[in-house]
Amino acid sequence: MAEDEYKMLLHAAEAAEDAEDVADVKRINERLARGEEELIPADIVNRILDGESKVKVWREYRKLTLRELAAKVDISPAYLSQIEGGSRDGTFETMKKIAAALGITVDELA
Template sequence: MAKKQIAAAQFITTATGDRLAVIPEAEYQRMLEALEERADEESVSAYKQRLADGEEELMPAEFADRIIKGESAIRVWREFRAMTAHELAEKAEISAGFLSQIERGERDGSFETIKKIATALEISVDDIC
């Protein structure tokens, strides 16, 4: 891809002695877009590295879509992890009945309970809140 010719800048000096570059607005917008694209590329690169290092994981769309549609994130993550409610409850040190009520939205767990569930699922609290 050929590089676009950069427009010539006009330089002015303010009354306080600051030297400013004046460029056409279209050139300014092009520079902003280039910076945003570079930031996006760096973010993707960093994510790929975290994924390669095992610090990130991918969830299939079928599971992510269920969360997006409003299904209990705890239930979806539990099923993604191929755990039964009893297994998760035991690992989180709560009753299976209480976990079931949380998954159905009938009860809210305390922050400590949610933290235990997240730890048992090996995810962050943000992933289920």
């Protein structure tokens, strides 16, 4: 293969990859506009990665007090505090309710 042909193929491949990237960004922006996706600030992600309670981090990110979230989920603040503190595991049903109240999936709390 001649060097010119190689450069032309390489350029075509790069252009195709760029077009894919543009299409991906457009899809993500559309999902953001529809409320199907959410951008999470790095400090929130870092707190989770550092091992903080996912329930607590998400609750604080959503600007809910412990009592407010407990009321939304219909559990006691003490039980929610134990879940956040790691001294008790929430049942799957409780974790589903917490996730729903926080507007996230159960997987995001796992």
